[in-house]
Amino acid sequence: MTTKITSAPPAAGPRKGSRRRPAASPSVSKVGRPGFAWALPAAVFFALFAIVPLVMVAVLSFMSWNGLGSPQWVGTDNWSRLMDDPVMLKSVWLTLLLTVLGVVVQTPLSIMLGVWAAGHQRNRAVLSVIYFIPLLLSATAVSVLWRALLDPNFGIPADAGWLFGDGNLFGEQATAIGVLAFVSTWQFTPFHTLIYQGAARSIPQVLYQAAEIDGAGRYRQFFHITLPQLRNSMITSMILMIVGGLTTFETVLILTQGGPGTDTTISAYYMYDKAFKGFDFGAGSAIALALVVAATIISLVVVKVSGYDKMRSSMEGVS
Amino acid sequence: MKTRARLPRLIATGATLALALSLSACGGGDGGASADDGKIHILVYGDATNKIEKQIVDKFNETSDVKAVLDTIPGADYQKKLQTIISTPQAPDVFFNWGGGSIKPFVKADLLLPLDDFIKKNPDLESKFLPSVFNNAVVDGKPYGIPMRGTQPVLLFHNKNVLKKAGVQPPKTWDELLDAVEKLKDEGVTPIALGGGDVWPTQMWFQYLYDRIAGPELFQKALDGDKSAWEAPESKKALKMIRELVDAGAFGKNYDSVKYTNGGSVALVAQGKAGFELMGSWYYSQQLTDHPDFAEKGLGYSAFPAVEGGKGDPKNVAGNTNNYYSVMKKTKHPEAVAEFLELMYSDEFVKAQLDVGNLTTTTNTDRFIETSATPEYSRFQYDLVADAPSFQLSWDQAFPQSAASDMHKAIQQFFNGQLDADGFIKAMQALPTE
Numbered sequence: 188m189t190t191k192i193t194s195a196p197p198a199a200g201p202r203k204g205s206r207r208r209p210a211a212s213p214s215v216s217k218v219g220r221p222g223f224a225w226a227l228p229a230a231v232f233f234a235l236f237a238i239v240p241l242v243m244v245a246v247l248s249f250m251s252w253n254g255l256g257s258p259q260w261v262g263t264d265n266w267s268r269l270m271d272d273p274v275m276l277k278s279v280w281l282t283l284l285l286t287v288l289g290v291v292v293q294t295p296l297s298i299m300l301g302v303w304a305a306g307h308q309r310n311r312a313v314l315s316v317i318y319f320i321p322l323l324l325s326a327t328a329v330s331v332l333w334r335a336l337l338d339p340n341f342g343i344p345a346d347a348g349w350l351f352g353d354g355n356l357f358g359e360q361a362t363a364i365g366v367l368a369f370v371s372t373w374q375f376t377p378f379h380t381l382i383y384q385g386a387a388r389s390i391p392q393v394l395y396q397a398a399e400i401d402g403a404g405r406y407r408q409f410f411h412i413t414l415p416q417l418r419n420s421m422i423t424s425m426i427l428m429i430v431g432g433l434t435t436f437e438t439v440l441i442l443t444q445g446g447p448g449t450d451t452t453i454s455a456y457y458m459y460d461k462a463f464k465g466f467d468f469g470a471g472s473a474i475a476l477a478l479v480v481a482a483t484i485i486s487l488v489v490v491k492v493s494g495y496d497k498m499r500s501s502m503e504g505v506s
Numbered sequence: 507m508k509t510r511a512r513l514p515r516l517i518a519t520g521a522t523l524a525l526a527l528s529l530s531a532c533g534g535g536d537g538g539a540s541a542d543d544g545k546i547h548i549l550v551y552g553d554a555t556n557k558i559e560k561q562i563v564d565k566f567n568e569t570s571d572v573k574a575v576l577d578t579i580p581g582a583d584y585q586k587k588l589q590t591i592i593s594t595p596q597a598p599d600v601f602f603n604w605g606g607g608s609i610k611p612f613v614k615a616d617l618l619l620p621l622d623d624f625i626k627k628n629p630d631l632e633s634k635f636l637p638s639v640f641n642n643a644v645v646d647g648k649p650y651g652i653p654m655r656g657t658q659p660v661l662l663f664h665n666k667n668v669l670k671k672a673g674v675q676p677p678k679t680w681d682e683l684l685d686a687v688e689k690l691k692d693e694g695v696t697p698i699a700l701g702g703g704d705v706w707p708t709q710m711w712f713q714y715l716y717d718r719i720a721g722p723e724l725f726q727k728a729l730d731g732d733k734s735a736w737e738a739p740e741s742k743k744a745l746k747m748i749r750e751l752v753d754a755g756a757f758g759k760n761y762d763s764v765k766y767t768n769g770g771s772v773a774l775v776a777q778g779k780a781g782f783e784l785m786g787s788w789y790y791s792q793q794l795t796d797h798p799d800f801a802e803k804g805l806g807y808s809a810f811p812a813v814e815g816g817k818g819d820p821k822n823v824a825g826n827t828n829n830y831y832s833v834m835k836k837t838k839h840p841e842a843v844a845e846f847l848e849l850m851y852s853d854e855f856v857k858a859q860l861d862v863g864n865l866t867t868t869t870n871t872d873r874f875i876e877t878s879a880t881p882e883y884s885r886f887q888y889d890l891v892a893d894a895p896s897f898q899l900s901w902d903q904a905f906p907q908s909a910a911s912d913m914h915k916a917i918q919q920f921f922n923g924q925l926d927a928d929g930f931i932k933a934m935q936a937l938p939t940e
Binding site for chain 1: 586589590592593611612614615617702703705758759760761762763764765768770773774779907908909910911912915918919922924925
């Protein structure tokens with residue numbers, strides 16, 4: 188039945204790749220592409236819960252509202268206040284710092300773990316399961332757990348004074364940021380490991396066999412076969428890390444509450460602080476909108492620079 | 507072609523699915539209350555005391571035609587969630603609050619019912635409560651709250667064994683406190699436990715010292731919008747004394763990593779690793795829950811020490827004056843609400859509150875103290891509050907809620923040395939007062 192519909196398509200434009208190598212994906216050419224209607228439920232949902240609120244937030248950022256009564260139009264007042272706000276500037280730097288820290292620490296770690304977990308021995312499977320446990324916990328549970336574990340008098344620092352000194356991890360900026368980076372690494376590395384594990388398993392064994400015949404050692408194989416083959420997964424994982432980093436919130440809320448003072452007040456937390464603690468929903472909306480714009484731009488830049496938009500297959504030249 | 511024919515059905519299915527999902531999503535956020543279901547909804551802070559509120563509501567429902575429903579919001583986010591729902595149809599008829607600044611914005615937004623009409627019909631609604639407490643919910647000359655639950659003065663608690671070992675008596679003056687700090691340091695314990703990670707415990711030191719040094723008038727001046735109050739010499743003196751206390755190592759070095767809310771500072775005192783802790787009167791029941799043995803045998807308490815040469819009366823107290831029930835203007839059943847509020851000075855209410863360690867502020871409280879669960883502790887608090895010329899409401903409750911976050915930041919930053927006195931004064935002057 189379905190063959191009827193799809194007898195025409197190879198003429199369609201965007202599928203140049205599959206036209207070049209029709210034999211590589213015989214099953215695809217038999218089935219038609221899903222129609223637009225398939226995207227409709229998601230599109231409706233996206234519009235309802237993302238686009239509409241986004242527009243409302245944009246409007247609210249030009250208003251003054253404390254949550255009671257009706258909002259007052261104040262023009263660009265919220266925006267000019269934010270521009271002059273040192274805490275806002277600081278929060279942007281902190282957000283970027285935490286995001287970069289996340290990418291720099293988590294990427295090598297999850298690549299190594301992922302490639303390792305892609306092996307087939309039985310003990311790896313068991314250990315992998317243990318590695319993935321943090322993934323199952325909510326960010327809130329993870330934060331509460333670490334807040335208790337890092338208590339200076341009753342947690343780990345109390346027994347490891349040689350490492351933690353007086354244990355004032357949450358009382359100083361450097362250590363507080365360190366804790367935040369550590370906790371998100373602890374929580375999210377398993378997720379990225381999972382991505383790399385899947386990707387590493389899909390690397391054809393032929394490549395390694397050929398390399399071995401050519402006399403390439405383990406490290407050469409890793410740097411010349413595995414890493415290049417993981418390229419697309421790396422970009423996917425890094426975009427997820429960046430977006431996740433820019434929107435980090437729960438860990439800060441529970442672990443540091445933006446403190447000490449404003450030393451860990453990242454933008455997302457500052458938005459919450461303004462809107463829901465200070466009841467200044469106009470300023471909160473402005474921060475939220477700025478965050479959306481910044482995250483979109485950064486994601487687009489990463490996609491462009493990495494060539495992710497072209498989706499070059501890592502399988503090219505393999506078969 | 508077949509895809510074409512399928513399209514409308516798919517759209518219909520998709521739309522229905524989206525609708526169903528969004529509906530169920532709405533159902534998930536059930537606040538409990540609705541516009542008018544012929545009942546009165548009473549919203550309270552969700553904690554252990556709810557047991558008694560439930561009991562009072564049940565008693566009320568025995569005789570009333572209009573039934574009352576108790577809704578609770580758990581956790582420390584009560585105020586935030588309340589402000590989110592208060593101008594929606596989900597708003598309750600009657601709700602729990604802290605009086606003072608916590609209800610001012612609602613009064614300004616014309617959401618609350620002034621209670622003078624209720625009081626005119628039944629003067630007991632005012633006269634059965636201690637006046638200093640009742641007056642804390644008076645805004646712009648009109649009463650907006652009826653005291654409920656109990657008063658919570660902040661006391662200086664201590665570990666009896668630790669103090670004994672160090673040869674220290676509960677301090678009556680500031681100098682005695684400084685002396686105790688040195689002796690406790692020599693013993694190798696943290697002199698004063700502080701949950702600086704929560705910040706509001708840190709604030710307690712500020713509100714008491716300001717009151718002892720300048721008297722209640724200075725803070726009231728600042729609260730009334732006179733920013734110069736923060737530059738007064740008394741304000742600077744209080745800041746200097748706080749600085750000295752911190753620099754003397756009274757709180758150790760890691761107080762900002764310690765929390766009261768996760769039991770950290772509570773355990774420090776109970777396990778003898780710290781001598782003192784300044785905390786609200788709920789501390790006793792907290793210790794009783796976490797460390798029952800210590801609470802019964804080792805926990806001592808005293809009033810905040812006097813400061814020599816200060817203008818404030820050493821008998822003044824600070825803390826949560828009380829909690830209050832305020833009434834929404836939009837309530838459809840004001841008569842039933844008035845009837846419900848009358849229960850707040852009933853003998854049954856007072857007895858039930860005393861049984862869980864809450865000290866009510868009604869005129870008949872005195873009669874039941876001796877039969878309460880902790881007569882000695884209740885008597886101490888009651889006398890303290892009844893004799894106090896002034897009861898300073900916690901700073902973050904006295905100021906409007908919109909000021910609390912910035913105030914906490916300034917307090918934490920001054921305490922740990924990130925801000926100097928001038929920086930602190932500037933930060934406090936920048937706080938909104940209405």
